[in-house]
Amino acid sequence: MGQYEQDSKELLRLVGGRENIAAVSHCMTRMRFVLGDPGKADVKGIEAMKVVKGSFTQAGQFQVIIGNTVAEFYNDFVKVAGIEGVSKDAVKQAAQQNQNVLQRAVAVIAEIFAPLIPAIICGGLILGFRNCIDQLALFEDGTKTLVQISQFWAGMDSFLWLIGEAVFHMLPVGICWSVVKKMGGTQMLGIVLGLTLVSGQLLNAYAVATTPADKMPFWDFGYFTVHMIGYQAQVIPAILAAFTLVYLEKFFRRITPQVVSMIVVPFCSLLLAVVAAHFVLGPIGWQIGSMISSVVFSGITGSFREIFAAVFGFVYAPLVITGLHHMTNAIDLQLIADYHGTMLWPMIALSNIAQGSAVLGMIFLQRKNAEAQEVNVPACISCYLGVTEPAIFGVNLKYVFPFLCGMTGSACAAILCVSTSTTANAIGVGGIPGILSIQPMYMPTFAMSMVVAIVVPFVLTTIIGKKKGVDRPVTTEGAEIAAGEVTAVSETAAQESEKEFVSFLDGQAIALAEVKDGVFSEGMVGEGLAIVPTNETLVAPVSGRISMVMEDSRHAVGISLPNGMEVLLHVGLDTVDMKGDGFEYLVRKDQQVQAGTPLIRFNREKIRAAGHRDVTMCVITEKGQAEKLEFLVDRPVKAGETKILSYE
Numbered sequence: 001m002g003q004y005e006q007d008s009k010e011l012l013r014l015v016g017g018r019e020n021i022a023a024v025s026h027c028m029t030r031m032r033f034v035l036g037d038p039g040k041a042d043v044k045g046i047e048a049m050k051v052v053k054g055s056f057t058q059a060g061q062f063q064v065i066i067g068n069t070v071a072e073f074y075n076d077f078v079k080v081a082g083i084e085g086v087s088k089d090a091v092k093q094a095a096q097q098n099q100n101v102l103q104r105a106v107a108v109i110a111e112i113f114a115p116l117i118p119a120i121i122c123g124g125l126i127l128g129f130r131n132c133i134d135q136l137a138l139f140e141d142g143t144k145t146l147v148q149i150s151q152f153w154a155g156m157d158s159f160l161w162l163i164g165e166a167v168f169h170m171l172p173v174g175i176c177w178s179v180v181k182k183m184g185g186t187q188m189l190g191i192v193l194g195l196t197l198v199s200g201q202l203l204n205a206y207a208v209a210t211t212p213a214d215k216m217p218f219w220d221f222g223y224f225t226v227h228m229i230g231y232q233a234q235v236i237p238a239i240l241a242a243f244t245l246v247y248l249e250k251f252f253r254r255i256t257p258q259v260v261s262m263i264v265v266p267f268c269s270l271l272l273a274v275v276a277a278h279f280v281l282g283p284i285g286w287q288i289g290s291m292i293s294s295v296v297f298s299g300i301t302g303s304f305r306e307i308f309a310a311v312f313g314f315v316y317a318p319l320v321i322t323g324l325h326h327m328t329n330a331i332d333l334q335l336i337a338d339y340h341g342t343m344l345w346p347m348i349a350l351s352n353i354a355q356g357s358a359v360l361g362m363i364f365l366q367r368k369n370a371e372a373q374e375v376n377v378p379a380c381i382s383c384y385l386g387v388t389e390p391a392i393f394g395v396n397l398k399y400v401f402p403f404l405c406g407m408t409g410s411a412c413a414a415i416l417c418v419s420t421s422t423t424a425n426a427i428g429v430g431g432i433p434g435i436l437s438i439q440p441m442y443m444p445t446f447a448m449s450m451v452v453a454i455v456v457p458f459v460l461t462t463i464i465g466k467k468k469g470v471d472r473p474v475t476t477e478g479a480e481i482a483a484g485e486v487t488a489v490s491e492t493a494a495q496e497s498e499k500e501f502v503s504f505l506d507g508q509a510i511a512l513a514e515v516k517d518g519v520f521s522e523g524m525v526g527e528g529l530a531i532v533p534t535n536e537t538l539v540a541p542v543s544g545r546i547s548m549v550m551e552d553s554r555h556a557v558g559i560s561l562p563n564g565m566e567v568l569l570h571v572g573l574d575t576v577d578m579k580g581d582g583f584e585y586l587v588r589k590d591q592q593v594q595a596g597t598p599l600i601r602f603n604r605e606k607i608r609a610a611g612h613r614d615v616t617m618c619v620i621t622e623k624g625q626a627e628k629l630e631f632l633v634d635r636p637v638k639a640g641e642t643k644i645l646s647y648e
Contacts, residue, residue, distance in 0.1 A: 002076035004069075007051045009080050011064070014049075016040030018081050026074040027576045029525045029568070031064040038062060054524045065524050067568070067621045069558075071548060112178045112239070113329045115611065119174065120333075123167030124428035126160050128436030131425060133157055135440040168426065169204075171333065172197040172231050172238035179242035181611060185249050189270050193245050196274050197238060197282070202230035205337070226279055233337035235330045236292075237285030241277035248272050293334040300343045306415050309347060313414025314407045316351040320388055332427050341423040341439060346446055349386070349434035350417060351410040353453040356383030356431065358406035359391045360454070361461025362399070365470045378523060382513050386430035399470065402461045409457030413449045420445035499626070501541040501645035502595050503637035504569060505616055507533040509644055511633045512617065517573050520617050525568065528619035529631045529644060537586075538571060538600040539639050540593045541618060547589070550576070554583035557599050564624025570617045571600060572607050582606030596640035618644070 002008075015021065015033060020041075023034040035041055041062055046055055051073065053065040066073050134147040134157045147154045173194030180190030203217055208229060217228040231237045249269040256264045299308040319328075328348060335342040359380040366372040376395055383391035396403035422445045428437030438446045503509065512528045515521040520528070540559060547566065548558030555575040559567040571583070582603035587593060607614045620629060626647040637644060 002072070002079065004051065004073045004076040005080060007049065008073065008077040010049060011046065011052075011077065012081050014042045014045045015062070018083060021081065021083060024074075024078070024081075024083065026066075026070050027574075029065055029067055029070055029519065029570075031066060031070060031074060031077070033062040033064070034060065035062050053526075065519065067525055067566075069548065069566075069621075071550065111182050112175065115178050115181075116171075116174045117329070119167050120171075120329075120427050121429060123164050124424075124426035124437040125433075126164050126167075127425045128428055128438070130157055130160055130164065131438075131440045132436070168336070169232040170194075170198050171233050171235070172241075175235065175238040176242040176245070179239060180246055183243070183246040185246040186266065189245060189249065189266060189273075190242055192270060193241055193273055193277065194238060197231040197234075197241065197277060199230065202228045205230050205232040205234060229282070231282055231286070233333065234282075234286060234289060235333050235337075236289040237277065237282045239330075240281040240285045241273060244276050244281060245269055245273035289334045290338055292331060293338045296331055296344060297335060297339060300418055301421070305418050309414040309418035310411045312344075313347050313351060313354075313411040316348060316410060317355055317388070317392065317403065317407050320392060329427070336426060341425055342427070343418060343421065343423050345424045345427050346417050346422050346434070346438060346449070347410075347414040349428070349430045350413040350449055350453045351406075352383060352386055352388050352430045353432060353450055354410035354413060354457045355388050355391050355396060355403070355406040356380050357409060357454045357457040358402035358461045359383060359395045361405070361458045361465060362395055362402055362470070364458075364462055365465040375523065378513050382516070382521065384431045385433065388430075399465075401464045401468065402457075405460035405464065406457045408460060409453050409455075412456050413453035416452055417446065417449040420449075422446045422449065499542075499647050500643050501618070503531065503639050503642040503644050504539050504541040504599075504618055505531045505533040505537075505637070506535040506639050507531045507637060509633045509635055509637045509642075510615075511631070512619070515573070515615055515617065520570070520619065526619045526621040527629055527631070528568075528617055529633050530615050530617045531637060531644075532615050533604065535639065536602050536604055537598050537639070538569060538602065538616065540595055540597040540599055541569075541644065542567065543594045544592075546587050546591045546593060546599075549585060549587075549589050552580055553578065554580045554585050554600065555602070557585075557587070558621075559593070561624065563626060564622065565620060565626050566622035566624070568617070568619045568621050569599065570619070571602050571614070573613045573615065575607060575610075575612050577612070578606070578610050581610075 011031075012018065015035060016037060017040075020036045021033060022036050025032050033041075038057065043055060046052055046064060051066060053067055055062065055064045057063070132146075133153050134145050137143055137145050139146065139149050147157050173191060176190040176194035176197070177187055178190075180193075181187050203211060218225045219228060249265060252265045252268050253261060299305065302308070328344060332342045332345045332348075335344060356379075359376055363373065363376045363380060366376060379391040379395050382388075392403065396406060420442070422442040423439050424434075424437045425439055426437050428434045432450065435443055435446055435450070508531065510530050510532060512523065512530055513521050515530050519525065520530075538557075542559065542561065544559040544561045544567070546557060547560040548556075548568075550556050553576045555572060555578070556568065556570045559569070561567070575583075584601045586598045586601060593599070602614075604614045620626075623629070628648045630646045632644050632646070636642075
């Protein structure tokens, strides 16, 4: 009998039985199910299991978080269920049966924009900073800006536009690359295609409206002419052109003999794609994008704009759950291109703040519940910084009423925001720091909207929570305890000597919340920290026994300590997809290791080429007898030398 046989039987029953499982696999910490009927899964029952740390549904997959023992659990589960597991890619393919056409389209858009978001946010922050120094008249009795009184800041303002222009004006290059990468084409061809859309030979898209028709540059082909217009900051033309390139490349690769494929396929694919982009797709895409942005802009600025704002503010958080919120990235960017600003994005930032404020209400209500605060506090902080998943999935949806209170506060804040025409120059950090992306003249109104987004959900959550009795503290067994009562700490534990972990990589140590992956970052697997590496050999941070390895992917390892502590070391995010390419184990299971012993050798370049991040996590999945964990982050570290964790 396997260790998890009984738990496997229980989980099999709760997911709806063998007949309800279309496919199952696992990654480093999670069981991944594709269910024939997701409604048959008893989510509350599953999350009540002692072995389960949480669950969520994403991209048609029902994922159950087990921890670093998931490999053993998975083996027992497939034996009990009498089914064969499949690869993670196969699960993704099977998951499409649970997605309609719209969900699949949104999933594609999300995967296109996901790699671009860090650059877009960076560009937004830079534009926001430039707004502060070149538009806010704070000096000489409010008559001059910092740029006007300081040559240094005038030079800095000009220099920073180098980055801002690269991010926003050259956005089609990133979009073409991302689409081609996502669809399995030749990425360099995608980059070249994007460059042809923003070439300096073309009339800049921002100058089209002010250029007389007879001054428009054009290509003269004798029988017809084509305007030489650039597509700076245009989203839809870039997407259409990139998809065309991918399908052309696949077509020519299929019909071209292998001996001349290297010559024929790139040439024909790129040439025809560029022709299609400038002759047909670009003008059509421009019109489609302009039409969409004009409809949204009319809703935000028209006679019923308050109603539009209330509805959008109320439903945005549910859109996050479905994944449909990714559509707003393209709309925001089109609004920025057409109207030199977006009134949609400020409402998105306010929705995030409102959900965080609902969690703040739960922090107040559960201030005597230490276990709840371990989830509430980091979820609130991350939400205020723009990452909503920990707050929405970890807290608000768990109790439901905070989620609704956050939606209500978001709607109220959105009404104030739109009624004052608050506009952002660019997409920024979707939380409190987002004020830096607001146009300076609207910063005060956005600040007032933020106050509404903070106060309304907090007050509503507190009032409703008290009526529901959420504020009554409980012990871990569920029994009520008196206010001010504390538990005694054993003398043995108080006298236990401090223990230490050393760094497992060279690089920069960061808090786990900064990983922002929605699983590790919200503590579902356990407490820990991460390192952004500068070397490629993972070493043991502490002495112990190798308790777990992943033979196929070789991207993670588990260590068991004599005191019962279990440690998970995970190289990169979603690197299980690489199936071991670029990873090499330097230890074997059950081997005893010392702090500093090399564990895994990995290739950072291959990880990045595969589209993944190489940030590496160290997570304490089981504390054992350890107490008072203290993680030392926000500093450079040296593998095998720098202390990163102390505990008693």
